[in-house]
Amino acid sequence: MNIKTPKKLIEVALPLDAINAAAAREKSIRHGHPSTLHLWWARRPLAAARAVIFAQMVNDPGYERHLGRGVNKEKAAVERERLFKIIEELVQWENTNNEEVLARAKAEIWKSWRETCELNKGHPEAVKLFNPEKLPGFHDPFAGGGALPLEAQRLGLESYASDLNPVAVTINKAMIEIPPKFAGRVPVGPEIAIDKGSKKRATRDAFEDWSGAQGLAEDVRRYGAWMREQAQQRIGHLYPQIEVTAEMIAERPDLAQYQGEKFTVIAWLWARTVKSPNPAFSHAEVPLAGTFILSSKAGKESYVEPVVDGDNYRFTVKVGTPAVGAKDGTKAAGRGANFRCVLSQTPISGDYIKEEGKAGRMGARLMAIVAEGPRGRFYIAPTSEHEVAPEHADPNWRPNGDIPTRMTGGNCTPYGMTTWGDLFTPRQLVALTTLSDLVQEAIPRVREDAIASGMIDDGLGLDQGGRGATAYAQAVGVYLSLSVDKATDYNSTLVTWSPTRDQAKTTFARQALPMVWDFAEINTFAGAAGDIAISIEGIVKAVPSTPRCQPGTVVQNDAQTQVISRDKVISTDPPYYDNIGYADLSDFFYVWLRRSLRPVFPNLYATLAVPKTDELVATPHRHGSKDKAEAFFLDGMTAAMHNLATQSHPGFPVTIYYAFKQSETKDEAGTSSTGWETFLAAVLKAGFALSGTWPMRTERESRAIGIGTNALASSIVLVCRPRASDALTISRREFIRELNATLPDALLDMTRGGINSPVAPVDLSQAIIGPGMEVFSKYSGVLEADGSRMSVRSALQLINRFIGEDDFDHDTQFCLAWFEQHGWAEGRYGDADVLARAKGTSVGGLSEAGVVESASGNLRLLKWAEMPRDWSPENDSRVPVWEALHQLIRALNQEGETAAGQLLARMPDKTAGITALTYRLYTLCERQGWAEEARAFNELQGAWTGIEQASQDAGHIGSQAALDI
Template sequence: MYPVKTPKKLIEVALPLDAINAEAALRKRKAPGGYPTTLHKWWAQRPVAAARAVIFAQMVNDPGYQQGGGFKFGVNKEKAAIERERLFKIIEDLVRWENTNNEEVLGRAREEIWRSWRETCALNKDHPQAAELFNPEKLPFFHDPFAGSGAIPLEAQRLGMESYASDLNPVAVTINKAMIEIPSKFAGRAPVGPEIAADKGSGRKATRDAFEDWSGAKGLAEDVRRYGAWMREEAEKRIGHLYPKIEVTAEMVAERPDLKPYLGEKLTVIAWLWARTVHSPNPAFSHAEVPLASTFILSSKSGKEVYVEPVVEGNSYRFSVKLGSPPESARNGTKAAGRSSNFFCLLSNTPISGDYIKSEGQAGRLGARLMAIVAEGVRGRIYLPPTSEHEAVARQAHFEWKPSGEVPARLTGGTCVPYGMKEWGDLFTHRQLAALNVFSDLVQEAIVRVRENALTAGWEDDVGLDQGGAGAIAYAQAVGVYLACAISRLADYGCSLATWRPKDNAMRSGMPKQALQMSWDFAEGSAFAQSSSGFVECADVVAKVLETALSGYVKGEAFQCSAATHGSFGVLGNVVVSTDPPYYDNIGYADLSDFLYVWLRRCLRPIFSGLYATLAVPKAEELVAIPYRHGGKEKAEAFFLDGMGEAIKSLALRAHPAFPVTIYYAFKQAETKEGSGTSSTGWETFLAAVIGGGFAITGTWPVRTEGDNRQVGTGNNALASSIVLVCRQRAADAPSISRREFIRELNAVLPVALDEMTRGGINSPVAPVDLSQAIIGPGMAIFSKYTAVLEADGTPMSVRTALQLINRFLAEDDFDHDTQFCLHWFETQGWATGKYGEADVLARAKGTSVGGLVEAGVVESSKGELRLLRWADMASDWSPETDIRIPVWEALHQMIRALNQEGESAAGALLARMPERSEPIRALAYRLYTLCERKGWAEDARAYNELVTAWTAIEQASHEVGHSGHQGAFDL
């Protein structure tokens, strides 16, 4: 094959990680209105900040090429550094959500992409395939073969590339059509729906056509709002009687004087709050259905506390709603101490076991009792006691159809199946099913109206959306797609797994995580209210994404295809690829997405007949290692490795030779294990697939894609950072090397790389939380550039062994003797007390003594025992100038004490008094963070991480104070 001249891309050299991670973490904590991930439910969605930055850096040449006059970093390092800073500034501006539609910022980014592309084309103008591969007037296509939620192809489109998205899952394909395909067809068109007057009851604002800006997808967004409002009005005519208002009676006011201003008024209901019930297991009360309530708290906002008080009256009970600070007994409802599924009988105090509840559920005997009603007051939401009339209305609801299909009996985060909720229709109350039936049917009626209005507005009629149409019928179906997205949101908030959030006085969706967890007390929101469960609000959330983030910059297309078996993927060649594959065994996307598929299919099968031909989402080909689907753990791993290997080979063959491929892999915290560093079956299998597929890894970047609340010490299935793998196709004639030669290269490269990562050079310093992931990059770059690394017996080295050899560079002990003792003792004992004899033996081995350690101020020893001193135990009046024995361990923990007790300025002032210890202190903090994270010691890990992340400010403070001359003595 004729060689291609490929300048290194920015992502292969440098990235402004701090700016990217800060923005990504911010948006993971709270997605603003219009954020792309709010268009439709999906799991493990990439923040757009990460996607934008990665794709931009993947497309842009590193300035080292330009300044060096060739492919190696040239002599003019200063100019290259200045150029990188300029590119960093573009990325820092680009990743900010506020700049999503800032044409000045986007223009600068696109200009850089084009500049780099034309440079690359010029370098390859004599290539035999120059006309095909290097057309300076047209950017290569972009393709994401695991498109999922669509954030990555959307951002490629925003940066000016014609974008293609494929996925096996029809729900994901639909999301991507809504993201990148439909908006580009109808960009700049005015809405066709009639203007709507303001409606206080629905919360709908008045609309006007005159003088409106219908650029991008704003006209399409407005039609989603207009026809969404029409659907609400029509639905209310048909099922409005199932959603009555609540009258404030004199009896209510007698118990609650705060309700006096509402006496006689009929208030709009926001939600009905129910508790599931079972027959009491006590024979004397077996006639009674007693509540399974996880809490009786309705509002926990300070000064606005509200709770349910159960009132027992003989062998029955009722619920009353009270204001004020709740008694402690209200916090856990009728839950008993112990496992979460255990309760007690409200009438007899008899324990209700989890097994009993499951047996009642399997027999179809779980009931529900109304606990409270949330209504819309003048200045916010008010809580009212339940009424028999409202309970009766809910029970008289009828529906024509309910979704069939089995709810998955096993899910990562839990499932409701053991409690008798076995089919999708079981997850909804009768009233919820009635509402979803009506709104789903109205999607088709809305499509008919949109087409009629479009024809009246002068549109040409054409073929449907699935046939590539762009006329009246295709536009009507496009509006229908977004209304169906609103139906998905309505189903998520309008199921009996949805709950009430006392802290926020708001609904929580039925699937806040990758699970279908049982909800004991659930919130039945009104489809006609101004809340997250109201259909107008659901449609408005979808419309905000359309007008804010989906402007249809250039053409896009989404199609159904398995990345492993290629399919339609085969028509795309020489593409830029960035993708986010499934995470081994962490999320069963197909199992979860059936919850939404059954409703989307009802709405969209007339539009996408092929996509929604099956009764459920395809599962057999889904590339996740789920043991119960493949007959065991080993078979599941083999399926994943084979399938992912085929997918990676396909990527390698179709990727444009001028660009690296970027692949996301999100870690679970459980994947960083003691003694092996960043290592797990999933990670090893994934890396093996990437390398076996023909890629050499040229870089790894830890990107904070999962939010900063999941960095340290969370549950086993919590996702931590993503590693973005940067890959190039491995040379066909790549040689093999021996284990000894591999280790020799690691010894030469990794210490320099580790120093660069912790000190910061071209890039900002890598935080301790990310170090074990970041070091993989230079290590695997060595391992993967060879056909094989051969063990002494001639067998190829495994990825696991390579990772263990790489991770050992995080465990070197280059510290003074006292600190080496402390490190070893801490690793085995933590802060616990140990035996003096063992400490004495260890101290001698490390070249120190217990007496010396006591004198150094790092341990406490008495009565034949010894323990390390925590930072909080250390003296606040410590003076490094007068201390004649200062281990790095002591200096580090004194710094942590100063930071925690007095802040960055005090820590900086302390550092100024011992500047020669700056680098050892920071190196030890990294070392201890890695140790604590592998041990699962979350609080300790956080302390070390916080010191390092504050290090720049601490150093600045130390320089402002000025350094003192005397540093004390090292015990080396």
């Protein structure tokens, strides 16, 4: 079309450190975060989404150079730094709804848009595509948890979201479609009293105004409180309090202070049971308890102790140091579902348990009761009243539908829990159905109150685009339904109790439905997690944090066939190959949402289960084999990506997230895995060329390093533009030649900063993909020597070689090779001698250099902690980069950043080599799974800014290369 498209900031530079820091911090924020509306798996942090969309829409200050014009590089650098400052403010959680910060970001978006419109005003498509008075719309065709369309809306774009999954569609409607539609409305429900410190105030006085979605949120609170009150009146008898009696105190003197008092039960802790396989005890149902530990908090230790009396047993609760074996419950040694009979110690095999479960003979026995006391939670042994209370529960409905028999992460179906209704106790079913019924009762009440308050009723519901009393009532009903769904996550028999935190974990503590042997049944009226009031309050705090201005539109649609993307800005977060079975998992919630919301969204909830046939996830059990699943994913993702390549607005690149796991890098190809390769192949096959890749720390860090786990998973953000229609085909040799010309400078820029902050070692193997795949993807094909097309895997292998091809001195080359073979362990002297000769050095020279120790026919590398503290680089005639690096690590760990900086100032010629070697060693350790070894190198890079500053303060001016680090 010959459209002039300025390069965007995201195609040139980003302040990665600021984005990553904000994204990591956001993961710990719960109150008021839109993610608390409802669980969704693998959400993108709002900070990352906001930064990416902003940088995707704003022109790079040097864009005129990309259009073949002259440009002042210094001026462009200053402008780029100004844009970085905007992003650094924009990503802070505190600025999520800061109108002043958002206004500056929007102004930059408009400025760039008008510049682009001016460049194309003579183009025949200009009137349609480049209207300087109206920004293009935004679309995410894999909307999922809704972070991307939400942040596009926050940045002033009219936002469109689509997804095949009805649960995702509902979440997105609650985030971007409903709040703007009813913004500024005064609440219509009867006022209730809310706690304000030591006082209670009417909700009329709780807020200064009802701007934005405050009024809508307040009605959710008011009608939610009515729902909870009604539910407690109807089924509260199923949740009795626990009274401390004299009989209890006889066994537990520590309870004497509570004699005669009644306490609210937080949870009932149950163990599943099966008939004993021992013929002598076959009449007895014995517990399958994974642990008897109730609380492991210091000073509050509590545990269950079974008391056996002939062919019977009971549970008692003890306080203090747990008895031997309490940690393992009745679990037998070894992995899997292997237990022992508490009466006879007879082994209970997993196969036996499965047979009992499938035959419907698995039961449950109450082990302990968790109560809320005046000084925290405490544990009480079961009583007859609380053992029989659940028997009064008689549910009149239970969710239908089969749980998938195979699921990523495992599931509970082999044990007879095959339908969604099997995951709930009768008491849980009564509670959840009662609350679900009350949603339907609340909606007409809201409508009547809305009309009484003066709201016009057009008779149209949300599904018909209504904006009157009927639609408003249904909108409140949507959030009440989501609150019931949130409570469901805490009210199933797959909920476990955390002894370290004295609280329940959710059903989805991880992305699976694994079997749980001892489970926590929550009191839904206890005022704790799982209480409907807690779920409602979370939603009430989240709704006002949604944007207040631009409208949003959400529809159910297949990404492969949708036409919503036409001439829109696109940023999307597709499924990650086989990592998460979204449709299988979300059926758990769908069956409950459908019960409440089918009258509101009849088309969206028409099916009995979430659509699965067209879901773009490579699940072998669904497609018959791993190869067929991969082919399905590749074909489907290619079609979806091609849809984006042909429909996206030509003035902007498309940004695509791929959640990358470190465990995907452990092979000879470096950053490579079946999922990653297949995804990349789909993107390229669809007609996209990459103009950048950015590693972003968008996942929760549960550990500092976590090598070999997904704890440090990153997202790679692919920046794509449609490949030129006349793209050439080149040979493998030409491709390698272009890589040789491109990647060294790119690697230098990444490790030394350049126009960006330095890329962390953990992200380097991902970041280098960008410039490498930019070369690969701009051609229609790269031909191997035999004429076949080069695969994505082969291209990745060639790209990743560059991370380890730095030129080091001979001693350092030996140390690298030896470290890769032996780590810090000893090896044979003879082997070391052969390797040293091959590397152009000698064992004697290495000893003289102070990097190895040899004795008794063996040799090993010296660790940084063994390096001499009084080392002087000025007086050392042989200073390999290896020694300089490890002395610097020693100084950092033993004396701090200042001392390390002062040491660096004394060896300025080693700076570039130290930096390169740090990255090389980190990558090596990461691929080997050496977490502790990797830590030192990662920490050095993390402290590099402070070390460099201390070096300069010590008088080190250094070379330009050192200043650019």
